[in-house]
Each structure stands twice: as C-alpha cells, then as structure tokens.
Amino acid sequence: MNFHIYFLSTPIILKTIKETLDKKNSQLVEFHFPYLHELPPHYHTTKDLPPHLNSTLIHAFQMASSKFPSIIETLKPNLIIYDGFQPWVATMASSCNIHAIMFCVTSTSNLAYFYHQFLYGSSSLPSFPFSSIYLHDYEIKKLDIQPIKPRDEKAFGYMFLKSFEQSHNIVLLNTCREIEGKYIDYVSTIGKKELIPIGPLIREAIIGEEEDWGTIQSWLDKKDQLSCVYVSFGSETFLSKQEIEEIAKGLELSKVNFIWTIKFPKGVKTTIEEMVPQGFLESTKGKGMVVEGWAPQSLILNHSSIGGFITHCRWNSILESMSFGIPIIAMPINHDQPLNSRLVEELGIGVEILRGENGKIMKEEVAKGIRKVVEEK
Known part of the structure; x- marks a missing residue:
C-alpha cells in the first residue's frame, strides 16, 4: 500500500x-x-x-x-x-x-x-x-x-x-x-x-557512518575473541562519582579487557580523569579503553572480541545485545531497568550484579559478574 x-x-x-x-x-x-x-x-x-x-x-x-x-x-x-x-x-x-x-x-x-x-x-x-x-x-x-x-x-x-x-x-x-x-x-x-x-526494532549501524569506529575497531582487533566486556549506560542515565569509581575498581579487579563509554549531562563540566579513581587509566592501559561521550554500540557489540555487555538494561540495549548474541551483565539504575534486569535472568541471557545495602554498587560483585560471564563460558 x-x-x-x-x-x-x-x-x-x-x-x-x-x-x-x-x-x-x-x-x-x-x-x-x-x-x-x-x-x-x-x-x-x-x-x-x-x-x-x-x-x-x-x-x-x-x-x-x-x-x-x-x-x-x-x-x-x-x-x-x-x-x-x-x-x-x-x-x-x-x-x-x-x-x-x-x-x-x-x-x-x-x-x-x-x-x-x-x-x-x-x-x-x-x-x-x-x-x-x-x-x-x-x-x-x-x-x-x-x-x-x-x-x-x-x-x-x-x-x-x-x-x-x-x-x-x-x-x-x-x-x-x-x-x-x-x-x-x-x-x-x-x-x-x-x-x-512488531519488534525487535533495531537500527543497524553502517560502517563509515560512525566517525569514531576506526580507533575503537583497531583496539578491539588486537584482543582475543570473546575476551572483552563493553560497558555503557546509554545517553539518558548518568552515574555518580562514587558509582563510577566502584565500577572502575570492579573492572580492574576482574582483570578482563574492557571498553567503557562514560557520558556526562550537557552543561556538566568534568572529565573522566576527575571521575575515575586516581591511577585507574594508567594501571589499565592496554587492557581497557575509556571513551567519553558516545560510541557506536551496535558495531562494538557485533565485534568478535566482545564477550559480555555491562548495561543499565534499557530495553533497546537488551534487544541489541540479544540480536548479536552477547550475554548481559545487568546493572540497573532506575526507571524500567530493574524489571528488565529480572527478565534478563528469567530468559537466561545474562546475570545481574548483586548489590549491597540500599542498592550500593560493590566492586567485588562487579568483578564477580564480569568473570562469571566472560571467563566461565
């Protein structure tokens, strides 16, 4: 018609x-x-x-x-x-x-x-x-x-x-x-x-459209198959300094390769160096890549070196991860995310990172969740 x-x-x-x-x-x-x-x-x-x-x-x-x-x-x-x-x-x-x-x-x-x-x-x-x-x-x-x-x-x-x-x-x-x-x-x-x-509705990223893909792809190409986790909390969820620090410590404890995109709200004047633990970027050099702002998520998830996805569990991210066959390491923050995270576990497509008192993110549990998905395949 x-x-x-x-x-x-x-x-x-x-x-x-x-x-x-x-x-x-x-x-x-x-x-x-x-x-x-x-x-x-x-x-x-x-x-x-x-x-x-x-x-x-x-x-x-x-x-x-x-x-x-x-x-x-x-x-x-x-x-x-x-x-x-x-x-x-x-x-x-x-x-x-x-x-x-x-x-x-x-x-x-x-x-x-x-x-x-x-x-x-x-x-x-x-x-x-x-x-x-x-x-x-x-x-x-x-x-x-x-x-x-x-x-x-x-x-x-x-x-x-x-x-x-x-x-x-x-x-x-x-x-x-x-x-x-x-x-x-x-x-x-x-x-x-x-x-x-009518879903899942997922927009395919086309290589050539994404300006930053070349640098990211080159880094990922040097890593073993399924050896990396991708960490992203989308464009509408922003973490506190304490949460970012605990995730950073968990990544370092896991000893797993990672690529991490960190976004700040428009108008907020800060830097990645100010938000992560002192010495983190230096101690994880070669093992981790931190990108400020936006990254081509679908291209990253479709790369052969990615073995897990740490996500806040917005629905689009879950659908993307499923479409590429990438297991989810769920870390819900707010809104619809906690219930989506429960669905992830029900479907058997990932694990949820356990929280401490009052929902506190704990570095040990972050590391445990990463290792469970990436190393225990």
Whole structure:
C-alpha cells in the first residue's frame, strides 16, 4: 500500500533521523515548545538531558499540546501512532475523530507489572502472576520507581499507563512473542486490548557512518575473541562519582579487557580523569579503553572480541545485545531497568550484579559478574 508518513517531534529529535528516512513517502513536521528559560532548544529531547529537567521536558510537551489540533487538522492523518508519555495525543485525536494507538517502547513485562499495579493498587488480590518479575525494596524507595498513584497526573508512570488505556483498541510493542509471549497475553487480558508485537526494532549501524569506529575497531582487533566486556549506560542515565569509581575498581579487579563509554549531562563540566579513581587509566592501559561521550554500540557489540555487555538494561540495549548474541551483565539504575534486569535472568541471557545495602554498587560483585560471564563460558 502507498502510505505517506508524517514524523512529528521537536527539531532536535527530527535532526537525528532526517538522513535515514525515505523522503518520497515521509515528511518531518516540527513541534515547537513555548519558550522556557530553563529548557533551551538543545534540551528538547531526553538524550543527554540532565535528570532534574525530566519533569520540565514533560511539562513543555504539555504546554505545547494546544498546537496539536491545528497540526492534525492541516495534515489530516488517517491514523496517529504516539509514544507512551503523551496521553493528551489520544484525547485530542479522538476529538477530531481520528484513531490513535500507542507504541510501547519498553518491555511488555514492565508494562504487565505496572499496569497490574495501576489496576489493583496495594490490594493483595489478585497477586501479580509472574514471580520472577519483581522489585527490591531499595529500588522502590531509592531508584525513582514509586508505586503508581491514581490521579497523580504529573507522574511519569501514571501518564504512561493512561496512554495505554486511551490507545484505540490496539497497542504496538517493540518485542516479540518468543521473548515475552506470556506477558503480551496477560496485558491483553487485563487491559482488554489487542497487543501487536512488531519488534525487535533495531537500527543497524553502517560502517563509515560512525566517525569514531576506526580507533575503537583497531583496539578491539588486537584482543582475543570473546575476551572483552563493553560497558555503557546509554545517553539518558548518568552515574555518580562514587558509582563510577566502584565500577572502575570492579573492572580492574576482574582483570578482563574492557571498553567503557562514560557520558556526562550537557552543561556538566568534568572529565573522566576527575571521575575515575586516581591511577585507574594508567594501571589499565592496554587492557581497557575509556571513551567519553558516545560510541557506536551496535558495531562494538557485533565485534568478535566482545564477550559480555555491562548495561543499565534499557530495553533497546537488551534487544541489541540479544540480536548479536552477547550475554548481559545487568546493572540497573532506575526507571524500567530493574524489571528488565529480572527478565534478563528469567530468559537466561545474562546475570545481574548483586548489590549491597540500599542498592550500593560493590566492586567485588562487579568483578564477580564480569568473570562469571566472560571467563566461565
């Protein structure tokens, strides 16, 4: 069929996909926020956004929502597909007699857990039927994963689950039945919607597109097959100095080769040298490579020397790791990551690094997790 697709988002987000689209059948439509002094245009995306501005970004989307009806009146789409943190999209689309369906970008096991909680609250009956998917007490208390509170319309979780409820009969999922079949069936039953898995959706990196790949590839080429771990916490999760130091000590203790990408929020003036333990870069020279900022993750994971992936367990990273057959060393930090980490262990595709009191990262457990995956193959 001859579809024409409009991609509506902020200019900075559209810029990242502009060159990858088929211009014949698609068109970019810019969605502009009202001026907010604390949220300049380069912050109109979750990528590299300082954590304290997350709620401001959501508020900016809500402030700009009044422009949406005029946009859809101009474009006259037959169907709208929206992400889970803009529940107003479905409401406004419905008022214009247009069907809107949600695209869920996180795992369906996460959706199942939190939608169950959303429906049944603190009631002990019925209990969540999948015992392998759970939260530790410290995760509920410390890691920004609070129980969903009805009518708390500013909470991320509430908005996400309202988006699910308002989706017109269907919800699209970035997963497949082979990975999460039982969770798809459960959410479909309690949510009374048809859930359609269309994943896993993974963008392939093309050699030549990635500027830094040559240096990284040359380093990896010198290492034995499956002898290295890749360490990355994505572009939206930032670690404290204490956490970075403990991971660094764990890497050194493991004596395993590693490549580690470290990112800092935009506007934060610090260096890798200031964040890692004194002498770490010198003592691991040759055995480790530390990259500040961004690195071509899919190219790295697809390299023959990579034998494990230390990740915070955002869903896209898990899907990428699975697609390349790389076992996961799970170190969840917040949001959907802890439940994704439990799924990793349930599926048998990796191990989760044990934590200390209140979820403290411990160098000994980091080293143990690395050795278990890389050396005990």
